[in-house]
Amino acid sequence: xxKLLNKPLRTFIIYASIVLLxxxxxxxxxxxxxxxxxxxxxxxxxxxxxxxxxxxxxxRIHNSDSLFxxxxxxxxxxxxxxxxxxxxxxxxxxxxxxxxxxxxxxxxFKDRFRVLERxxxxxxNPCLLIVESNVEETYETVAVIAFIxxxxxxxxxxxxxxxxxRMSDRIWSPFRDTLHKLKNFRVDEGQTVTFAPGxxxxxxxxxxxxxxxxxxNTEVFRMQKEFTENASHELQTPLAIIQxxxxxxxxxxxxxxDQYHIVEKANKALARAVRINKNLLLLAKVENNQFSAxxxxxxxxxxKEMVDLLEHEFHxxxxxxxxxxxxxxxxxxxxxxVTTVIQNLxxxxxxxxxQNGRVCITLGENRFTVCNSGDKELNKEKLFQRFTVLDEYNxxxxxxxxxxxxxxxxxxxxIAYSFDAGMHQFExxxxxxxxxESFSF
Amino acid sequence: xxILIIExxxxxxxxxxxxxxxxxxxxxxxxxxNSAMDKIHNYRYSCILLDLMLPGGxxxxxxxxxxxxxxxxxxxxxxxxxxxxxKIAGLKIGADDYLTKPFHLSELSARVYAIIRxxxxxxxxxxxxxxxxxxxxxxxxxxxxxxxxxxxxxxxxLVYFVSNTGRLIPKSAIxxxxxxxxxxxxxxxxxxxxxxxxxxxxxQELGAGSYLKTIYGSGYRWEI
Numbered sequence: 001x002x003k004l005l006n007k008p009l010r011t012f013i014i015y016a017s018i019v020l021l022x023x024x025x026x027x028x029x030x031x032x033x034x035x036x037x038x039x040x041x042x043x044x045x046x047x048x049x050x051x052x053x054x055x056x057x058x059x060r061i062h063n064s065d066s067l068f069x070x071x072x073x074x075x076x077x078x079x080x081x082x083x084x085x086x087x088x089x090x091x092x093x094x095x096x097x098x099x100x101x102x103x104x105x106x107x108x109f110k111d112r113f114r115v116l117e118r119x120x121x122x123x124x125n126p127c128l129l130i131v132e133s134n135v136e137e138t139y140e141t142v143a144v145i146a147f148i149x150x151x152x153x154x155x156x157x158x159x160x161x162x163x164x165x166r167m168s169d170r171i172w173s174p175f176r177d178t179l180h181k182l183k184n185f186r187v188d189e190g191q192t193v194t195f196a197p198g199x200x201x202x203x204x205x206x207x208x209x210x211x212x213x214x215x216x217n218t219e220v221f222r223m224q225k226e227f228t229e230n231a232s233h234e235l236q237t238p239l240a241i242i243q244x245x246x247x248x249x250x251x252x253x254x255x256x257x258d259q260y261h262i263v264e265k266a267n268k269a270l271a272r273a274v275r276i277n278k279n280l281l282l283l284a285k286v287e288n289n290q291f292s293a294x295x296x297x298x299x300x301x302x303x304k305e306m307v308d309l310l311e312h313e314f315h316x317x318x319x320x321x322x323x324x325x326x327x328x329x330x331x332x333x334x335x336x337x338v339t340t341v342i343q344n345l346x347x348x349x350x351x352x353x354x355q356n357g358r359v360c361i362t363l364g365e366n367r368f369t370v371c372n373s374g375d376k377e378l379n380k381e382k383l384f385q386r387f388t389v390l391d392e393y394n395x396x397x398x399x400x401x402x403x404x405x406x407x408x409x410x411x412x413x414x415i416a417y418s419f420d421a422g423m424h425q426f427e428x429x430x431x432x433x434x435x436x437e438s439f440s441f
Numbered sequence: 442x443x444i445l446i447i448e449x450x451x452x453x454x455x456x457x458x459x460x461x462x463x464x465x466x467x468x469x470x471x472x473x474x475n476s477a478m479d480k481i482h483n484y485r486y487s488c489i490l491l492d493l494m495l496p497g498g499x500x501x502x503x504x505x506x507x508x509x510x511x512x513x514x515x516x517x518x519x520x521x522x523x524x525x526x527x528k529i530a531g532l533k534i535g536a537d538d539y540l541t542k543p544f545h546l547s548e549l550s551a552r553v554y555a556i557i558r559x560x561x562x563x564x565x566x567x568x569x570x571x572x573x574x575x576x577x578x579x580x581x582x583x584x585x586x587x588x589x590x591x592x593x594x595x596x597x598x599l600v601y602f603v604s605n606t607g608r609l610i611p612k613s614a615i616x617x618x619x620x621x622x623x624x625x626x627x628x629x630x631x632x633x634x635x636x637x638x639x640x641x642x643x644x645q646e647l648g649a650g651s652y653l654k655t656i657y658g659s660g661y662r663w664e665i
Contacts, residue, residue: 236521237450240543244456247546250609250660251463257657260609264659267613274543309620312635 005168013157020153027145028138035135036114040094043116043131046077050129051120064123077133083126089119090128096135112137174198178207185214187221188287225284232281239274246270272397279399282340283386286406291334300327302339303363306346318356326364331430337407344400345370345426352424360423369427377419384415442487442557446470447477447503448519449496453542457490460546461553463608474498481507481514487557488515490549491536493522501534508535515556519544545614547605554604570603570665573649584647594619595640602653602663612659637661 002010057067071080083089094117098110113132120127174196181193193214195207246263249255255263285291303325314321331338349359349372357373382388384405387398404426408415414429444466448454451472458468469484471477474497481489481503489507493500504516517538518531528539537556540549558566558577568575574583580596582589591599601618602610615633641653654662 233521236542237453240521241450241452241456243543244453244460244546247614248456248459250611251460255609260611260657260660264611264613267611270543271613271617310632312632316632316635 003168005164005172009160009164012160016156016160017153020149020156024142024146024149027149028142031141031145032138035141036096039114039133039135040116043094043114043133047116047118047129047131050078050131051118054122054129055120057123059123064125078129078131080122081128081130083119083128085126087126089121089126090117092119093117097132110137171200174200174203175206178203178210182210187214187217188225189289190218190222192218225288228280228284229288232277232284235277239270239277243267243270243274276397276399279397279403283399283403283406286337286403286410289410291337291410294332294334296330296332297335297338298327299329299331299338299342299363299368300325302342303346303361303368306342307361310346310350313350314359317350317353319350319353320356320358322358322360322362324360324362324364329363329366333411337410341404341407341428342368344404345428348400349424349426358423367427367429369425371423371425373422374419374424375422378417378424380417383417443467443469443484444553445477445480445484445486445489445514447490447495447500448492449473449494450492456546457549460550460608464550464554464605466553472496474500474503477503478506481512482510485512486514487560488517488553490553491516491518493518493520493527493531501531504531504534504536513560515553515560517549517552517556519549545611545617547601547608547610547614548618550608551601551604551618555600568603570652571650573644575600575603584644584649587647589643589647591640591643594636595643598636598640599644602661606663606665609656609660609662612661615661 054067068080068082093115095115097113097115099113101109101111112135114135116131118129118131120129178195181195185191185193193211195211198204198207246267250260250263303323304327307321307323307325313319345368346361349361349370352374353359353372354374359372360370362369379388384401386402388401405415407413408428412431414431416427416429418425418427442465444461446454446457446461446468448457448470449472454470454472458470461468466487469480469486471480474495477491477495491500491503495503500518500520504518507514507516516536517540518528518536519540519542520527520531521542531539537559538552540552555577558568566577568577572585574586576582577600580593582591582596582599598615598619601615612633615637619633619636637653641651645651652664654664656662
């Protein structure tokens, strides 16, 4: 994932590099052309001046042959050559030639020359004046232009990056503030979130929209919780009536074996309905943070008590149990909720462990781990949701793990599920700081 | 022994009344706050079963009034509010026990029995049943004068059966009594077998008669 501002930055840099790259040949052709034109002009001026002066030379005083010789010895940017008398004077020609460097040490480098050839009559003889000017070599021009372009490209990119960073720090600070508040927002805490006012229209609109959304969500969540709580509450009295009526039915003298078993089945189903109802109510209360009374709870003894109670069940189902309990571990939390967590995790392990399987319960080093043998990994995403059926042949109340999860969240404890080597494992790490403090002595 | 049932739900108070009457208690009921207040001012009860949510007032006020008057009546709060805070508050104000709705009638009966014996109305905290003697305060059981080595849970079971003498107690109720919230989680009531088996064995080893009968394969009845 890249940051939002880095996306246009990359595009800018790519675009700049394309523009600058194409500018290199364009610059080259432009510079080279100007260069050649200027040299042609320069050659023209030299030729004109030379021809003009030569034509005015009095050859009665100066011998033309010695002038020729002398000229070609000096070679003032130009050579003089005699032309065939019988041929017509050729027109001016301009061209570029390459010659090896004059200095023998640099023989392998060739120099580029721009040449103008002009024919004229000197002392009655046709002559050719060849003016040569050194031109910068093509590769040198290209190299210099490319180098300069490169420097500018670096300057441009560095500027983009620095500006981008500065801008993103400044422009995005209200957005980061919003994001931070959003990350910390929990609908179940019933908190109201207010964003600091800013001067960027889009962010302001975003903040207003988010505020509306959060307020509404919090309200809906609160109503939902209230509904759960009220519904569970109202259900308790009718459930109590059913249970007591069934109890009375059993006491009638004429009850038969069949009737007894029917009542027992009803009792069993009723017990489950009661449990679901109680757990729902409990979950609503946990989410409502209604268990504020915290104290130092010795988890070790709570675990031992539970294991003790279930000992027969371990034995009956031939389960191998491995229990390691650090009895000194103390957790600062609500006693009832701690017991609920332990109870749910241990009974779950027992319930879903197959015959002759293994259950291990470990308490120590600030963590509580329960594992049991199983066949396949549970659905991690749905695991802690209400009414998730994890085992269709052995359905529980569907709330136990949701409840455990809720309690862990209220106490800032980490809970994790993993499946490794045929063992389901639930692990709770008690938070070392804050209200959910735990310590050993 | 008189029991006052303060409960506005008629079906519920009726079934409690029927069950407890059959145990030999003399039961009365009050269906709202004011009639409950009248009754506690005018009569004495061994045990009061108190619903907290009543038409006309909060049940906690009745409890407070009872304690202000320094009346010794045993009080069991019976509430739909399964809240630990309520429970602690209730017990602090002076309730003797707290039972959450819904409950098994056998459980209610056992709680009432325990409170009346504990309060020692008519010096009843030692229970005699043929050759078996149960000391409810010291939590000791003797058969022919010889002490039975019961675990806490086995002792609890025995008292539970004795307090429901002659009644058919379904396995589901025993499971709930023994393990509270865990009974349903395990979805199997088999774990109660071993406790009951051990309890019976220990009694019989010391020569007690077998008073606990198994009914229809999974129910139990303590017979006289």
